Amino acid sequence: MTSDASAHQIPKGIKRGKSSVDSWFQFALALAGASVLFILAAMLISTTIKAWPVFMHSGWSFIYGTDWNPGISRTEITGTYGALSFILGTLITSGIALLIAVPLAIGCGLYLTNIVKPAISRPLSYAIDLLAAVPSVVYGLWGLLFFVPNFIRPLLKPIAEMVGGFIPFLGPPVVTFNYTTAGIVLAIMVLPIITAVTREVMSKTPLTEIQGAYALGSTRWEMVRDIVLPRARPGIIAATMLGLGRALGETVAVAMLIGGSERMPTTLFQGGQSMAGQIAITFQEASPENIKALLGIGVVLFVITVIVNMAARLVVWATGGRVVGDAAI
Amino acid sequence: MSILSREIHTANEVSFDVTKTSRNYAARKRKGKIMEAVLFTAILLALIPLVLILFEVIRRGASAMDLEFLTSVQNISLIREGGGYLNGLFGTLYMVVIASVIAVPLGIATATYVVEYSDNKLVPLIQFFTDVMTGVPSIFVGLFIYTILVQNDGPLGGFSTLAGGMALSLLMIPIIARASEEVIRLVPDDLRNAAYGLGARRWQVVMQIVLPTANSGLITASMLAVARAAGETAPLLLTALGAFKIVPELLGRPQAALPLIIFNEARGPFEPAHARAWAGALELMLVVLLLTLIARAISRKTQS
Numbered sequence: 001m002t003s004d005a006s007a008h009q010i011p012k013g014i015k016r017g018k019s020s021v022d023s024w025f026q027f028a029l030a031l032a033g034a035s036v037l038f039i040l041a042a043m044l045i046s047t048t049i050k051a052w053p054v055f056m057h058s059g060w061s062f063i064y065g066t067d068w069n070p071g072i073s074r075t076e077i078t079g080t081y082g083a084l085s086f087i088l089g090t091l092i093t094s095g096i097a098l099l100i101a102v103p104l105a106i107g108c109g110l111y112l113t114n115i116v117k118p119a120i121s122r123p124l125s126y127a128i129d130l131l132a133a134v135p136s137v138v139y140g141l142w143g144l145l146f147f148v149p150n151f152i153r154p155l156l157k158p159i160a161e162m163v164g165g166f167i168p169f170l171g172p173p174v175v176t177f178n179y180t181t182a183g184i185v186l187a188i189m190v191l192p193i194i195t196a197v198t199r200e201v202m203s204k205t206p207l208t209e210i211q212g213a214y215a216l217g218s219t220r221w222e223m224v225r226d227i228v229l230p231r232a233r234p235g236i237i238a239a240t241m242l243g244l245g246r247a248l249g250e251t252v253a254v255a256m257l258i259g260g261s262e263r264m265p266t267t268l269f270q271g272g273q274s275m276a277g278q279i280a281i282t283f284q285e286a287s288p289e290n291i292k293a294l295l296g297i298g299v300v301l302f303v304i305t306v307i308v309n310m311a312a313r314l315v316v317w318a319t320g321g322r323v324v325g326d327a328a329i
Numbered sequence: 330m331s332i333l334s335r336e337i338h339t340a341n342e343v344s345f346d347v348t349k350t351s352r353n354y355a356a357r358k359r360k361g362k363i364m365e366a367v368l369f370t371a372i373l374l375a376l377i378p379l380v381l382i383l384f385e386v387i388r389r390g391a392s393a394m395d396l397e398f399l400t401s402v403q404n405i406s407l408i409r410e411g412g413g414y415l416n417g418l419f420g421t422l423y424m425v426v427i428a429s430v431i432a433v434p435l436g437i438a439t440a441t442y443v444v445e446y447s448d449n450k451l452v453p454l455i456q457f458f459t460d461v462m463t464g465v466p467s468i469f470v471g472l473f474i475y476t477i478l479v480q481n482d483g484p485l486g487g488f489s490t491l492a493g494g495m496a497l498s499l500l501m502i503p504i505i506a507r508a509s510e511e512v513i514r515l516v517p518d519d520l521r522n523a524a525y526g527l528g529a530r531r532w533q534v535v536m537q538i539v540l541p542t543a544n545s546g547l548i549t550a551s552m553l554a555v556a557r558a559a560g561e562t563a564p565l566l567l568t569a570l571g572a573f574k575i576v577p578e579l580l581g582r583p584q585a586a587l588p589l590i591i592f593n594e595a596r597g598p599f600e601p602a603h604a605r606a607w608a609g610a611l612e613l614m615l616v617v618l619l620l621t622l623i624a625r626a627i628s629r630k631t632q633s
Contacts, residue, residue, distance in 0.1 A: 021530065021532055022530050022531050022532050025531070025532035025535070025536075026446060026531070026532075028438070029438050029439075029441055029442035029445075029446065030442055030446070030449070030451065032434075032435050032438030032439050032442060033438070033439045033442035033443060033451065033452070033455045034451065034455065035435055035439070035502075036439060036455055036458050036459050036462055036502065036503065036506070037454065037455065037458055039462070039499060039502070040458055040461070040462055040465075042473070042477075043465070043469065043470070043473040046473055046476045046477050047469070047472055047473055047476055049476075050476045050480075103371070104371045104374055104375055105375075106371075107367065107368045107370070107371025107372070108368075108371050108372050108375050110368050111365075111368040111369060111371060111372050112372070115365055115368060115369075124372060124376070127376060127379060128375055128376070128379070130379060131375075131378070131379050133556065133557075133617060133618070133621055134382060134560075134614070134617075135559075135560025135561070135562070135588060135613055135614070135617060136560070136561075136562065136563075137560065137562040137588040137591050137592050137595075137610070137613075138382070138386060138560070138591070138610045138613065138614060139382070140592065140595065141591055141595045141606055141607070141610050142381075142382050142385055142386070142610075144595055144596070145389075145595065145603055145606075145607075146381070146385045188378045191375055195375070217354075219354075219357050219358050219360075219361040220361055220365070221360065221361030221362075221364040221365060222357065222361065224364075225364075242464070245464040246464070248466065249464070249465070249466025249467065249468065249469070250466075251466070251467065251468045251562070251563035252562040252563055252588075252592055256592070256595065256596060276466060276468045276563065279468055279472065279567075280468060280563055280566050283566060283567055284566070284570070294472075295472055295476065298468065298469050298472040301466055301468075301469060302465065302466065302469045305464055305465065305466055305469075306461060306464070306465065308464075309460070309461050309463075309464035309465075310457075310461055312464075313457060313460045313461060317457075
């Protein structure tokens, strides 16, 4: 990448006159570019400062505490703030989403890049990309008024009540709005991102290796399994982490489907709350000190997602590329 | 050297057991067909939700959408029928315009810097953190604007159109920067060199050759971000808050938005509100779709 990028530069040896416009122009562009760094830093600093009193008051129990009991003070911190149930809610819903979406995305990626002709795979890819263009509030609405009454209530609920008793974490009681409901809809939402990235890496399999596998007598599936899949592994890991980043931060669709309970999770079929959901749902009625605590949840969420995202991008960069495509950015 | 060793490495990884592959070709072929059918099922499972969502939004949205819905402002009562989302449509478009005014120049400038001044040491850092910024949760962006703008006691403070627009702009900047970067990279070096050969300075090359050449691609990149921003709900909850009337003021008053109204009306138990929410979802999807289609059409025009 560096070599073709530096081709834009003026060849060495040619001396150019200095222009003050040039240096100002470069400075202005550099400032715009650096604004990304400033904004990210400002985001972290500004919210952390506002949330600081709650962090000082609760200490580490803000993260491992299970009791969320906001006070109503304007100036001090009087309540108990332990966000563990929300942190677990976010992790559980995201986990369910990835468990469903990653295998599907790998299947879609393999099918689109190696099984089907481009004339068919192009419109199919386009259709899956279209899922990324649906606003999250529409997913929430659809989940609330279509998916729950037509799928969760008549199908998943009875099955879970019948089978779940024997398996830990899946036991009854099964409520309609629960971690699993939110997780399934979340899976639909992150699928296009994960598919876009896996599809991209899978399409970069060197032709010589594909032909080599066929020459050695592989069937198409054996070629896919032995050549495409192993080569795509770092890409799949990165795609999974990108999807995780998106799932962790998703707000309204999860907030509408997770049930809105502040209890600690004991089963996957009980109502709960995610970090982003708790902020979105309780923010407008929150007392000043509660707002500080919600900002604190925001800071924790930000730190987690940024770490996940940085790890994902580093994996992609280490394998010599960058994430491309409209659905992935 | 590194390329060479890597190729040897992968060649070692991909080793075939010839005795295994030559056995029982028909059975292996059958297994392959079964696995391909499994992969096809994955595609089907991915597309079913898309079909169901589009179908439901169009079916229920179209049946609730009428002239009154499109031309009147929100009904204050969730229980009664009537009223529309005009205030939300107005607010969404208003805030998206404000967000674009901020984000489009900044995003394109960032992309220009990254491509045209790629010898600078800062560039990889900017690229990396632009990527990271695309992954920042949108609700956190809302919290950030809340702390710096809404909580501010000065004249810019309080829930407002500006606060909502600022939040959306922060979500758009990295999307525009990333998409524009790919577009600017496509401008052929011949054009740059020809301009330099004619004695153009660097800023002239960028402003008069590179950006005009990439123009339609840059519009596409911006539209993509606008479409994404128009559907955002979470950051607006903390910055625009929502309003029942059309709010022309930039500052001092909360602003409405389509996603906000859908969110509020869908969560209640009332049927008339649900019907309006479906119509609102259709309206929002049409706005997003229109912007996306315009973007695609412009980008296709450039490619040909």
